[in-house]
Amino acid sequence: MGDLLALKVHDQDNVATVFANDVKAGMTVSVRDKKGRIISIEVKNDLPYGHKLAIEPISKGTPVRKYGEEIGVATEEIGPGEHVHIHNMDSQRGRGDLEQV
Amino acid sequence: MEFMGYVRADGQVGARNYVAVIPSVVCATEVVEAIVSQTELTKGYFHHQGCCQLPPDLERVTDSLIGLGANPNVGAALVVSLGCEGVDNEKLVAEIAKTGKPVEIIRIQELGGTTKAIARGIEVAQKLVMAIAGQQREPVAISNFVMGIKCGASDATSGMASNCAIGYVADKIVDLGGTVVFGETTEFIGAEHILARRAVTPEVGEAILKIVEQMERRAKSLGCDMRKGQPTPGNIAGGLSSIEEKSLGAIVKSGTRPIQGVMDYADRVNGRKGLWIKDTPGREPEILTGMAIAGAQCILFSTGRGAPQGFPTVPVLKICGNPNTFAHLQYNMDINAGRILTGEKSIEEVGEEIFAKLLRVLSGETTKGESIRYSKTMDIYTMGPVI
Numbered sequence: 001m002g003d004l005l006a007l008k009v010h011d012q013d014n015v016a017t018v019f020a021n022d023v024k025a026g027m028t029v030s031v032r033d034k035k036g037r038i039i040s041i042e043v044k045n046d047l048p049y050g051h052k053l054a055i056e057p058i059s060k061g062t063p064v065r066k067y068g069e070e071i072g073v074a075t076e077e078i079g080p081g082e083h084v085h086i087h088n089m090d091s092q093r094g095r096g097d098l099e100q101v
Numbered sequence: 102m103e104f105m106g107y108v109r110a111d112g113q114v115g116a117r118n119y120v121a122v123i124p125s126v127v128c129a130t131e132v133v134e135a136i137v138s139q140t141e142l143t144k145g146y147f148h149h150q151g152c153c154q155l156p157p158d159l160e161r162v163t164d165s166l167i168g169l170g171a172n173p174n175v176g177a178a179l180v181v182s183l184g185c186e187g188v189d190n191e192k193l194v195a196e197i198a199k200t201g202k203p204v205e206i207i208r209i210q211e212l213g214g215t216t217k218a219i220a221r222g223i224e225v226a227q228k229l230v231m232a233i234a235g236q237q238r239e240p241v242a243i244s245n246f247v248m249g250i251k252c253g254a255s256d257a258t259s260g261m262a263s264n265c266a267i268g269y270v271a272d273k274i275v276d277l278g279g280t281v282v283f284g285e286t287t288e289f290i291g292a293e294h295i296l297a298r299r300a301v302t303p304e305v306g307e308a309i310l311k312i313v314e315q316m317e318r319r320a321k322s323l324g325c326d327m328r329k330g331q332p333t334p335g336n337i338a339g340g341l342s343s344i345e346e347k348s349l350g351a352i353v354k355s356g357t358r359p360i361q362g363v364m365d366y367a368d369r370v371n372g373r374k375g376l377w378i379k380d381t382p383g384r385e386p387e388i389l390t391g392m393a394i395a396g397a398q399c400i401l402f403s404t405g406r407g408a409p410q411g412f413p414t415v416p417v418l419k420i421c422g423n424p425n426t427f428a429h430l431q432y433n434m435d436i437n438a439g440r441i442l443t444g445e446k447s448i449e450e451v452g453e454e455i456f457a458k459l460l461r462v463l464s465g466e467t468t469k470g471e472s473i474r475y476s477k478t479m480d481i482y483t484m485g486p487v488i
Contacts, residue, residue: 007261007442017257017340019442021425049425050257050340050405064342067260069292071346084342086328091343093290094320094327 003030006041008055010034010068015052015084016041017066023047031055045083052084064089102277105238105464106173106245106398110201113173114245116398116463118236119144119414120229121175122222123166125193126151126186132215133181136222142230143179144413148390148481152186155485159187164367165481168394170197170204171369174414176233177203179226181218184210203232238465244278246463247370249392249400249415250354251285253385255332256339256405256423260350262451263403263422263438269452270401270459271356275376282370282395283355284381284388286316287331291345292352296378301359308363312380331383335406339423354403366482370396385410386480389417393479399462401455409433411476416468420455435469 006016006029016031023029024046030038043053052066058078063070072089082088107115120143124130133145146169150162166188170178178197182190190206198204205225209218250267252259271281289296293313300306320327328337332347341347361375368379381391389412392400399416402408405423407430421427424439436455440446446454462468470476 067349072343096321096324097326
């Protein structure tokens with residue numbers, strides 16, 4: 001079986017995006033950065049194509065970073081290899097719900 | 102670098118040669134449908150505006166319809182009026198006529214109803230078709246090209262494959278002296294600071310931040326979380342977790358060149374060169390229309406999950422970032438940018454493939470969407486209530 005590919009867009013990112021089908025918990029993905037460096041990470045959850053995994057610990061309340069930018073804030077402690085999505089991170093923009101008194 | 106186009110009286114160059122049949126109000130659309138179904142080389146603009154709107158919106162609809170008639174892919178225009186609508190028909194006809202192309206108007210109430218208007222409309226449309234049908238393509242410089250960009254039904258591949266390849270093409274068009282217009286202000290939210298840094302002047306940077314602030318304020322006005330509206334359920338299923346993530350991927354399609362300014366929704370390019378923003382929402386009908394109003398002769402449309410929409414008078418080229426979707430939706434997708442992610446091709450290689458295809462499409466080659474006539478997605482973006 002070939003490497004299961006995940007891409008890290010920017011050096012400061014703490015997530016990578018999986019571009020492989022049928023990635024299951026316990027499998028190892030190869031996280032590649034722009035310079036072609038590869039690190040192997042065991043995924044903790046099943047990951048659909050195009051979804052993100054943490055590549056380092058992300059503390060609750062701290063930014064999730066992709067493209068070197070903040071894409072939201074972790075709502076719980078997230079460990080390396082865990083799926084990062086709407087269940088454990090929160091958008092900070094367009095939040096009319098947070099402006100209600 | 103050249104393509105084969107229809108040189109218009111006002112100097113613009115068309116990639117297609119259609120008679121646009123334009124309902125000046127939603128009430129006239131069924132007459133337009135009948136005229137278009139009975140005639141060749143005619144295209145209808147099936148919008149839902151034009152009456153019982155506040156004056157700024159009526160003015161915007163009028164200006165938008167003018168832009169759609171003035172688009173260089175349109176060789177002649179037939180306006181179909183009901184006769185009592187809010188759109189300014191005199192201005193509509195006069196402004197399209199200023200481009201030098203033939204323009205006619207028929208009025209349904211004046212002609213004695215829809216059946217008589219359909220019969221008269223077919224006669225007038227045929228006359229307009231015959232007036233432009235003999236026009237031949239000529240070689241013209243690529244600097245005459247106005248490229249529209251849009252991404253729709255995005256997933257995580259959009260920002261990492263298809264938008265990268267379109268960004269490569271956008272840079273190339275700008276460098277060759279052409280014009281590139283992108284929009285989707287909603288999908289600047291969370292990435293506006295990057296766009297503002299690319300503005301040619303601090304004033305343009307402030308204008309970018311202002312339209313994003315206004316759009317976000319409108320989105321928050323109902324006091325709810327924007328998610329499900331933006332990002333959509335499909336975006337989220339495709340791996341995009343927030344509007345910030347979607348936006349950071351979306352702006353990649355604009356390439357890297359300086360941003361010259363912000364155009365209003367109904368603005369036409371009118372000789373502007375380089376990279377421009379048009380203030381539009383992200384939804385397909387309204388932004389495809391905004392690009393056509395600007396004067397785009399072709400729209401590059403990036404997708405991950407598979408957006409099929411096309412526009413009546415402007416070919417829409419589908420660039421798919423997701424290799425699974427490209428295989429699954431092969432009858433709707435033109436270019437497989439997913440090969441960037443599988444490692445088969447570089448961004449530059451796919452970008453050059455898009456550019457070569459683009460030159461052929463501008464010169465008359467049919468897109469997949471055109472070939473199956475999936476090309477009626479349009480509507481005009483209005484601001485106020487329907488009253």
